[in-house]
Amino acid sequence: MDAAAALERLRDISSQVRTAVIFERGGQVVGSTLADEEREKRVAEEAERLLAEAERQREPADGGGEFAQLEIALQGGSVFVVRDGDRLIAATTPPEPTVGLVFYDLKSCLRELETPVAPKKRAPAKRKPATRVKKTDAKS
Amino acid sequence: MRSRNVLTGMLLGAGSVAGTVLFRRRLARRRERVDIYFGDGSMVSLTKPDEAEPLLRRARQILELAG
Numbered sequence: 001m002d003a004a005a006a007l008e009r010l011r012d013i014s015s016q017v018r019t020a021v022i023f024e025r026g027g028q029v030v031g032s033t034l035a036d037e038e039r040e041k042r043v044a045e046e047a048e049r050l051l052a053e054a055e056r057q058r059e060p061a062d063g064g065g066e067f068a069q070l071e072i073a074l075q076g077g078s079v080f081v082v083r084d085g086d087r088l089i090a091a092t093t094p095p096e097p098t099v100g101l102v103f104y105d106l107k108s109c110l111r112e113l114e115t116p117v118a119p120k121k122r123a124p125a126k127r128k129p130a131t132r133v134k135k136t137d138a139k140s
Numbered sequence: 141m142r143s144r145n146v147l148t149g150m151l152l153g154a155g156s157v158a159g160t161v162l163f164r165r166r167l168a169r170r171r172e173r174v175d176i177y178f179g180d181g182s183m184v185s186l187t188k189p190d191e192a193e194p195l196l197r198r199a200r201q202i203l204e205l206a207g
Contacts, residue, residue, distance in 0.1 A: 019206040019207070034206065034207075039205050042205050043202055043205050046198050046201050046202045046205065047202060050198045050199065053195050053198070054176045057176055057184045058178060058184075065180025065181070065182060066178065067176070067178060067179070068178055069176075069177045070177065071175045072172075072173075072174045072175075072195055072196060073171075073172055073175075074172050074203060076200075076203055077203050079199040079203060090202065
């Protein structure tokens with residue numbers, strides 16, 4: 001599934017997500033619900049910096065897992081960043097969203113994006129011609 | 141008459157306590173915070189202003205950009 005289709009589906013299933021930007025680590029935008037290219041690029045950059053700061057919060061003594069997701073609740077709404085491999089999605093919602101549901105929808109969106117295209121059907125293998133071994137009568 | 145006044149007072153007191161609890165609970169939910177989840181299942185919640193402020197600032201920027 002391509003990014004535009006995954007975001008379209010996200011909009012269909014989640015009434016809480018206002019805007020979303022899918023990007024690669026490094027800030028390269030893969031897809032977005034924003035109309036303005038400059039704004040989507042800046043959102044990806046800000047989310048990338050957010051991710052860097054979040055990773056600094058990891059407890060080094062625990063060995064700590066890698067960053068998975070975050071929610072920042074503000075008076076004006078919430079910001080979510082979810083990671084799946086090298087791909088991330090940053091999304092905004094109105095205040096007091098259903099956090100678990102939003103995380104689930106964003107993670108599903110990223111996973112749908114990486115669903116591989118169905119592999120081409122392999123050509124049927126050619127049958128080897130049967131080799132016949134002529135039985136020879138040892139007695140004759 | 142006196143017992144009625146006591147009852148009214150008690151009801152008013154209970155009502156104001158319940159109202160305060162509800163108000164504080166709602167206020168706490170509205171407080172700005174940062175929750176970070178890691179792959180190993182651990183979670184860090186930043187509520188102190190000095191810890192959370194750099195991330196809150198960036199999040200405000202994202203909300204503004206997203207419109």
